[in-house]
Amino acid sequence: MTMKLLSIGQFAQLVGLSVSALRFYADSGVLLPAQVDQESGYRYYLPTQIPLGQQVAALRKLDLPLSDLSALLVAAPVQVTAILERHERRLLEQFEARRQMLLDVGRVLEGQRALPAVDAQYRQWPAQQVLSLTMSAEAETFHASYVHSVAQLHEQAQATDVQITGGDFGLYHSQEYFSGPLQTEVCLPVNRVLTGQGRIRCIHLPAVSVVCALHPGTWHTFSATFGALYLAASQAGHQPETSYTLGTPDGTELGFFLN
The missing domain is CATH 1.20.890 (cAMP-dependent Protein Kinase, Chain A)
Structure with missing residues (x-):
């Protein structure tokens, strides 16, 4: 017996998803319609797709990334x-x-x-070779994205048999700290130059003067320490530019490259 097809509106009501959500999941390959009218473009679903549709609706409520939602279904x-x-x-x-x-x-x-009080320190960063990977993340997912990027750099170093010569650090070429997606250049010092590594680059960082301070809290309050450090350096007659974060045994070091 042939089952009667459901219109996208009927199917949406039965599974608890909006029509626009069904179109999105169809275009993403997560929940494809059983049939699409070639002339009108109308989408139709089978009653047997209702359980899958309800699963998608339930997972959607968890605010899962699309990749995780798709993976969970199988x-x-x-x-x-x-x-x-x-x-x-x-x-x-x-x-x-x-x-x-x-x-x-x-x-x-x-x-x-x-602004918090900061103990601004001035020193010279030596020239170095680094593996570099650019990431973009909102404040809420920044830490997890940064950790994932560092893991990718370590995997690349191991795969290409280069020696890691220092701790990872992040460079921020924009001073918009945690206001919208933050572009971060995640770096890992290595002992030699590599070429042709795709998204992961190997770049040479020249020697540079920096101003820095140890951040007393978590990454959520980086902007307060960055602001205080920028003000202290400016009042001392320096021009702060690219900022950075560097993990140390005593906490996170925040700083600026000086022009």
Whole structure:
């Protein structure tokens, strides 16, 4: 017996997704219609697709990235656990970022928002070769994206048999800290130049003077220390340019290259 096709509107009501969401998931290859009218472009679904549609609707409520949502639909149980645990960590990071924003709002309302005191240090960075990977991330996912980029650089170093000569650091060529997607050049010092590595480049950084300070808190409050450090360097007659973050045993070092 041939099943009657459902219009996209009927199917949307039955699975709990909007028509626009169904079009998006169809175009993404996640939930394809059973039939598309070649003349009108109307999309139709089979009743047997209702369980899959309801699964997609349930996963959509978790605010999963499209790649994770697609993977969950076909994943084995052990993979499902790993994907959901990764998403849980992502949500916790987003929650912490929002919590910090609320604390900042409270300080502003109470008139307590002042630049922190910083112990500005001046020194010379030596010239170095680095593996470099550019990433872009919102504040809520910045930490996870940075860690993933560093892992990619370590994998590249291991695959090409180069020696890592220092700790990873991030370069920020824009001074818009955590206001919209932040472009970060993640770097890993190595002992020699590589060529033809695709998204991962090997670049030479010349020697440069820097001003820096140890950041006392988490990455959520980088902007406050960056602002205080920029002001201190400017008042000392320097012109701060590219900023950087560098992990140290005592915490995160924040700094600026000086012109």
